[in-house]
Amino acid sequence: MSKKQIIMESALELFAKQGFEATSVQQITEHSGISKGAFYLSFKSKDELIMALIDQFMMQFISDIDHIVNDPNNSGEELLVKFFYTTFYSFQKHSDFAKIFIKEQAHTFNEELISKGRHFDQLIDDITLSMLDQLYGETIQHTKYDLIYCIKGFMHVYSHLFLFFNVPLDLDLLCRSLAEKTELLAKHSTIPFITDELYEMFRKTGHEEMTAGQIIEIMEQKIEELEDSIEKESLVLLKQDVQELSLSPAIVKGLITNIRNNPHCSWIAFLLLNYYEV
Template sequence: MSKRDLIIEKSMEILSERTIASTSIQDITNACGISKGAFYLSFKSKEELLIAIFEYIIKDMTSKFQSILSLQVAPKEKLTQYFVLAFELFEKNSTFISTHFRELVTIVDQDVTEKIQKHFLIADNMTLLLLREAYSSQIEDSQFDLLICIRGLMKGYAEFIVFQKQPIDYYELSKLLVNRIDILVNANLKTLITKEMYEQKNRHISHIQKNDIIVEIENCKEDYVNDSFTIDTFDLIIEELQSEHPRKALLLGMSSNLKTNNHLRWLSVLLKQFCDEM
């Protein structure tokens, strides 16, 4: 684990019970067993750390969602497992999110907002892939309406779980959600949210660019200086991305290799998304 990830994970533990204002950098460095100088090599301030934690949570969730796509199960069971994972991850992070979301809103700028929105767009694309696999041509016109409906259903149940603190069987809840989606699909209702409307909303958010992946690789390299195989993999990916016509099959192969490493799953997601958009 890199020093940056260590700081993030230890800070999440501390900040799940305290505000950012009541937590000193000394508290964080003591928990990590590092010096203040080491902290400032990774983060300029507590505010920058808070932004990094939220991004870390979103990356972790999106990386784990990616693993659902390759499950060898029936499409609707895959969709069910996707919802189960979403509720489990929400429960795991709900205390931190509810405590610090307002603090985050007050400190983010436009660049950070767009970066976070890009992560959510990747998650949306995964949901759409699962829906298309489960319902095929039935949802050609309604898939974006369904996406909005699913967000609303999940948000409502998530709020109930947090505030009512009732024990919930996430698998049974997720099967119920899939049943609700079945009803919406088969009802053949008039579509409101079209593909054009959805894409217009996200047009200002750029797709995954080659440079996004190269920057991510450069950020990862220092943690693998003694792992020649991984460093060679990084170099091969960069070389391929910088070529005039990157080979999709090769990049997808590299993505599959990377996803076996928990700390490189986000890089794998970026590569897969880039290939899907080629």
């Protein structure tokens, strides 16, 4: 395990007990057994460490649900069940950090944290909308944005039940119940509230597209971390193409497929699929 990862895991333990504000760099270095010098070689500040933890959590969460939605083997109510299952399993698996993230979002005045939360929220919207289009197509043309907010409401409220109230969790029952509710709303809702114009207004607030340069920076870091493999070779070729745009769409899609099932590359695959719009 790298020093950077040791610092992140130690900080997460302390943040879970004390929150972001009450935890100092000194406490983190003492808890991790790493010097302050080594800390500042990995992170410029505590705020940068916090952002790295949020990125790690949300990137994994988003790439997991994106993988479910874009798997051609998933369809109908089964897709809804798997979508909710992946959502709640992720919150359950990372419950300590999920609690911190939710609490800090509710009370923070940190603009960077607020902006990052909005950015990831919009990515979740995009994936959810893609799923709804697959399942219902034109039949929900006027209610699809309301459905997105209903689904996010389910995710938010029900996650609180087991994160903060220790309600016993039958994950399979919960996901089947929410899939049924979503089906009923999709098939029988007729009065929309959120219009196209209103939804676009929401999206413009704090919207931030990732640039090619930022994607290349993430790819370079991952290339350094990976051992020699087909995933590493594919990333090298994809990085070159983001810079030069010389490969055909079919080759690009094949290279992204090569990295997509590697859990360490799933976030990069998600970014590239959106960047190339394939």
